[in-house]
Amino acid sequence: xxxxxxxxxxxxxxxxxxxxxxxxxxxxxxxxxxxxxxxxxxxxxxxxxxxxxxxxxxxxxxxxxxxxxxxxxxxxxxxxxxxxxxxxxxxxxxxxxxxxxxxxxxxxxxxxxxxxxxxxxxxxxxxxxxxxxxxxxxxxxxxxxxxxxxxxxxxxxxxxxxxxxxxxxxxxxxxxxxxxxxxxxxxxxxxxxxxxxxxxxxxxxxxxxxxxxxxxxxxxxxxxxxxxxxxxxxxxxxxxxxxxxxxxxxxxxxxxxxxxxxxxxxxxxxxxxxxxxxxxxxxxxxxxxxxxx
Amino acid sequence: xxxxxxxxxxxxxxxxxxxxxxxxxxxxxxxxxxxxxxxxxxxxxxxxxxxxxxxxxxxxxxxxxxxxxxxxxxxxxxxxxxxxxxxxxxxxxxxxxxxxxxxxxxxxxxxxxxxxxxxxxxxxxxxxxxxxxxxxxxxxxxxxxxxxxxxxxxxxxxxxxxxxxxxxxxxxxxxxxxxxxxxxxxxxxxxxxxxxxxxxxxxxxxxxxxxxxxxxxxxxxxxxxxxxxxxxxxxxxxxxxxxxxxxxxxxxxxxxxxxxxxxxxxxxxxxxxxxxxxxxxxxxxxxxxxxxxxxxxxxxxxxxxxxxxxxxxxxxxxxxxxxxxxxxxxxxxxxxxxxxxxxxxxxxxxxxxxxxxxxxxxxxxxxxxxxxxxxxxxxxxxxxxxxxxxxxxxxxxxxxxxxxxxxxxxxxxxxxxxxxxxxxxxxxxxxxxxxxxxxxxxxxxxxxxx
Numbered sequence: 001x002x003x004x005x006x007x008x009x010x011x012x013x014x015x016x017x018x019x020x021x022x023x024x025x026x027x028x029x030x031x032x033x034x035x036x037x038x039x040x041x042x043x044x045x046x047x048x049x050x051x052x053x054x055x056x057x058x059x060x061x062x063x064x065x066x067x068x069x070x071x072x073x074x075x076x077x078x079x080x081x082x083x084x085x086x087x088x089x090x091x092x093x094x095x096x097x098x099x100x101x102x103x104x105x106x107x108x109x110x111x112x113x114x115x116x117x118x119x120x121x122x123x124x125x126x127x128x129x130x131x132x133x134x135x136x137x138x139x140x141x142x143x144x145x146x147x148x149x150x151x152x153x154x155x156x157x158x159x160x161x162x163x164x165x166x167x168x169x170x171x172x173x174x175x176x177x178x179x180x181x182x183x184x185x186x187x188x189x190x191x192x193x194x195x196x197x198x199x200x201x202x203x204x205x206x207x208x209x210x211x212x213x214x215x216x217x218x219x220x221x222x223x224x225x226x227x228x229x230x231x232x233x234x235x236x237x238x239x240x241x242x243x244x245x246x247x248x249x250x251x252x253x254x255x256x257x258x259x260x261x262x263x264x265x266x267x268x269x270x271x272x273x274x275x276x277x278x279x280x281x282x283x284x285x286x287x288x289x290x291x292x293x
Numbered sequence: 294x295x296x297x298x299x300x301x302x303x304x305x306x307x308x309x310x311x312x313x314x315x316x317x318x319x320x321x322x323x324x325x326x327x328x329x330x331x332x333x334x335x336x337x338x339x340x341x342x343x344x345x346x347x348x349x350x351x352x353x354x355x356x357x358x359x360x361x362x363x364x365x366x367x368x369x370x371x372x373x374x375x376x377x378x379x380x381x382x383x384x385x386x387x388x389x390x391x392x393x394x395x396x397x398x399x400x401x402x403x404x405x406x407x408x409x410x411x412x413x414x415x416x417x418x419x420x421x422x423x424x425x426x427x428x429x430x431x432x433x434x435x436x437x438x439x440x441x442x443x444x445x446x447x448x449x450x451x452x453x454x455x456x457x458x459x460x461x462x463x464x465x466x467x468x469x470x471x472x473x474x475x476x477x478x479x480x481x482x483x484x485x486x487x488x489x490x491x492x493x494x495x496x497x498x499x500x501x502x503x504x505x506x507x508x509x510x511x512x513x514x515x516x517x518x519x520x521x522x523x524x525x526x527x528x529x530x531x532x533x534x535x536x537x538x539x540x541x542x543x544x545x546x547x548x549x550x551x552x553x554x555x556x557x558x559x560x561x562x563x564x565x566x567x568x569x570x571x572x573x574x575x576x577x578x579x580x581x582x583x584x585x586x587x588x589x590x591x592x593x594x595x596x597x598x599x600x601x602x603x604x605x606x607x608x609x610x611x612x613x614x615x616x617x618x619x620x621x622x623x624x625x626x627x628x629x630x631x632x633x634x635x636x637x638x639x640x641x642x643x644x645x646x647x648x649x650x651x652x653x654x655x656x657x658x659x660x661x662x663x664x665x666x667x668x669x670x671x672x673x674x675x676x677x678x679x680x681x682x683x684x685x686x687x688x689x690x691x692x693x694x695x696x697x698x699x700x701x702x703x704x705x706x707x708x709x710x711x712x713x714x715x716x717x718x719x720x721x722x723x724x725x726x727x728x729x730x731x732x733x734x735x736x737x738x739x740x741x742x743x
Contacts, residue, residue, distance in 0.1 A: 044741045045396060046403040047379045066730070132489075132567055150554040151714050240555055241711035257372055259701040260396065261737060 032273065038266035045260040057267035066243065067251065067268070074247040077161060078225035084165035085221050086214070089172030094202070096173070097180040107177065114170035118231030125163045126236060149237065153244030156237045160245050163236065164229040172217050179213035180206070219283055226276055248272050327629040330384035331361040334370035334612065335444070338579075342649050343444075350636045357629035359386075367393070367612060368700065374617065378403050383617035385630050389440070390612045391430065392699035395519060397615050398439055399697065399742045405616040405627070406439040407634065414624075416631040422638065422656045426606050426682045430693035431613050434520055441614040441634050444652045446576040447607045447678045448500045450475075450594055455587040456569035459487035464590060472540060475570060475595045479549035482569040491549040494572035495559040497710055498703040499610060501537065501572070502529055504594055507691035509533060510602035514735075519695040523739040527696075527731040529706070530724035533600065538720035542713060552714050555707050563589075574610060575678035578651040591674035593681040605685040608693050611652060653678055697738025702731045 039058070042051045061067050096106050113121065131137040131148040140147035149156040183206060191201050207214075230249055233239060239246035239254065246254070248268065256265030335343050340363050347361035364370040367390035374387040389397055397404050411418040420428055420438040431440045454464035460482045468474050479491030494500045506513040512528045519525035544550035551568065553559025563571035564584035572594060581589060596603040616630055636642065640658050647654040648668070654660045660679050663669065669676040685691070696702055706727045713723035 042741055044399070045375050046400045048401050048403065049742065132562070132565075150558070151552045151711065153715060238555055240708065242708050242715065242717070254701070254704070258368060258704065259698055259734065260372075260375070261698075261741075263741075264737075 035266045035269045035273070038262050039270045042263045045262070053263070057263040058271070061264055061267045061271065069243055070246050070248050070251045073157070073243070073245065074226070077157065077247055078222055080161045081165045081168070081225040081229065082218065082221040084161065085168035086172050086217055089169045090176050092169070092173050093176035093180055096177055110173050111170045113167055116167070118167060118228065119235045121167050122163055122232045122235035125159070129159055151241050153242050156241055156245050160229070160233050160236055164225065164232050167232070168221060168224055172221065175213050175217055176210065179210045183209055215283070215287060218287070219280060222279060223276060226272065326356060326358040327625045329357060329359045329386065329626060329629045329633065331359050331386040332364040332370055332374060332384045333361060333388040334364060334367040334390070335388070339650055342646070346637055346642065346646070350633050353636065357632060359629070359633050378617060378619070381620055383619045385617065385626060386633070387615050387617055388443070388612045389615050391610050392703065394431065394440070395695045395697045395699060398695065399523070403618060405618055406437065407441050407616060408437040408439070410616050410627060410631050414628045414631040416628070416635055418635065424655065424657060424683055425687050427609055427653070427655050429687050430609055434517070442655050443612065443614055443637065444646070444650065445609040445611040445655050446574045446652055447609050447682050448496070448504045448572055448594060449575050449677050449681060450592040451563045451571045451573055451577065451581065452590050452592055453488065453563070453566065453569040453587055454590055456482050456488040456566070460485040469592050470595060471598045472595045476540070476544055476549060479544065479570055480547060483548050488567065488569040490551040490562060490568040492544065492570045493551050493553040493559050493562050493568040495553065495557050496574065497555065498706040500594070501541070502534070502706055503694060504607050505537060507606065507608045508594055508596050508604045509600045510605050510688055510690050512690050513694060514696055517689040518693065520692065523697065523742060525696060525735060527702070527728045527735070530721070530728045533597070534724055535720050538710065538713060538723060542720055545714060552711070575653065576611070576651060578675065591677040593677060605691045606683060606687055607681050608691060609653070609682065651675070653682065696735060697742065698734045701734050705730045705734065
């Protein structure tokens with residue numbers, strides 16, 4: 001049977017929804033509409049000369065090998081960031097869940113990085129990994145490892161992945177911990193009595209029961225890796241060296257803000273938007289089926 | 294309502310009316326001042342020095358008021374000004390870095406060229422007071438000036454004298470004029486362990502391609518480096534350019550060159566003592582004076598001595614002031630802008646800016662005056678940028694650049710250069726790719742601005 005909340009006034013629910021709808025319209029739908037409109041135009045930066053070009057901007061973007069390279073970088077980057085942000089968070093959450101004394105202290109410490117702005121986080125890690133002024137950077141070089149993310153593309157990508165993931169661990173940790181703490185203790189106790197080892201209890205009971213949280217975080221982390229990592233990349237590598245850390249998002253900025261190619265940049269935004277929508281729909285359609293609520 | 298009869302109350306009423314009249318008079322006095330919005334992109338302490346000029350202008354007369362405000366870095370300021378123009382409320386004046394010159398020059402009705410501004414307002418202005426390398430950069434091919442020069446710099450070579458001494462070289466007598474000499478010294482410094490890095494450069498595209506092309510009298514692009522038309526094409530895959538990148542790759546292989554990153558990232562390598570020789574902006578001087586704990590000197594950029602005509606003058610960097618239009622802009626506002634420009638271009642103010650900020654003395658007379666007073670003996674090396682910039686009559690190749698979307702072209706060249714440094718492609722491949730990709734950007738600009 002369906003539960004239904006009955007409002008006496010027809011207007012009230014809409015009134016209650018209005019603020020959220022207004023925010024969504026002004027800050028999401030309007031800019032998205034602008035991007036779609038701009039993506040079919042070729043225009044000088046000042047908006048003085050405008051040509052309507054149908055889908056030519058998309059054709060230019062999608063046939064550009066440099067753009068396709070940024071798609072490849074984005075796939076590697078987002079996959080790595082999502083895995084690296086979620087696995088350690090789960091491990092930390094499981095361990096923090098077992099801590100009895102000083103639990104809130106641990107939790108607070110682990111949550112700290114989330115409060116740091118991406119650009120600040122990037123600068124912090126720059127001071128650690130910079131090959132000439134960073135402690136670890138210098139250390140690696142004295143050990144004979146040619147560490148220099150300014151000229152080594154793989155190292156640069158590794159560094160931005162690491163910093164981006166590190167920033168997100170806290171967020172994931174909080175959700176995992178909340179998930180663990182709301183776990184029904186009776187099932188776990190029953191399993192213990194049946195002689196299941198802690199490892200087995202985790203994989204057979206805790207992990208499946210945690211799957212709604214894991215699923216939610218998967219979606220959030222992929223969106224984070226796509227859209228929220230601009231600050232880290234901008235502060236650490238500016239997309240370089242070469243194009244090794246230029247993600248699709250960074251490319252949008254480069255082409256739109258530095259290059260002032262509004263049409264091409266908008267076309268890329270639209271592509272990015274479509275990609276994330278498809279990804280989210282796929283996740284909901286297929287992965288959600290395997291999630292236990 | 295009872296009428297006021299009490300003498301005291303009458304007095305109060307009169308006073309009130311008088312105050313009201315006074316307030317109106319004061320208000321209209323303020324209203325008479327024409328307000329001018331001026332957006333700049335200079336961080337402290339330079340931004341503060343610039344704002345002092347606006348304050349002094351405001352104090353010098355009572356008709357106009359210039360409101361100078363910081364709007365972020367140059368690219369940020371550019372984007373902010375463009376967005377403001379699109380919304381119909383562009384600032385009157387915007388400071389723009391040299392690589393934004395082409396973008397603004399082709400902005401059509403968005404920008405009022407300064408020659409037009411001075412003609413229309415009747416304010417006297419002579420563009421020939423500026424030294425040719427500066428005037429040429431901001432003028433149309435026929436010599437009409439489009440933006441107002443102010444803070445100009447150029448690239449020079451910074452040398453750590455102590456590191457040279459430690460490597461057994463005498464900085465007074467060791468020649469550092471050609472690339473062979475610079476390379477030999479950088480190698481000696483690294484081999485002897487005097488510094489971990491022999492040679493590096495900030496602003497790789499600017500110092501190793503733009504300045505390099507001007508000094509060696511080779512074109513960076515066709516159509517007089519873009520000055521004569523939007524259909525220019527890059528020419529940085531010439532034999533000489535390839536040879537230079539190969540030299541840098543060879544230097545990297547032998548350990549005498551260390552890449553220091555894009556844009557200004559490598560600036561820090563010199564004052565910290567890490568790199569013994571650095572190609573960077575002359576604007577680095579204030580920082581070197583403040584931070585370097587060693588004996589240093591400045592030199593002109595090196596050249597290949599078998600190239601005919603080399604060395605020519607270098608070209609400028611830095612920024613200039615642009616006049617922007619808006620639908621509701623009045624003649625009085627343009628007059629205010631013209632008067633302000635007139636104020637900053639006086640010899641006293643050009644001199645003060647040069648001495649206080651370390652940017653170039655941009656007009657004739659300033660350098661000679663200071664030299665006669667012994668300023669450059671007290672500040673050794675402060676004359677090198679000016680001498681390098683004026684050492685030759687600018688040619689088509691050393692007058693400056695005017696390429697659309699230049700910030701992006703700089704990035705493309707940096708990218709391809711970095712890929713060569715990583716060993717992923719040869720010097721020839723890097724420059725061929727840079728030309729091919731850069732031309733795509735130039736064609737896109739041509740198309741959008743046609």
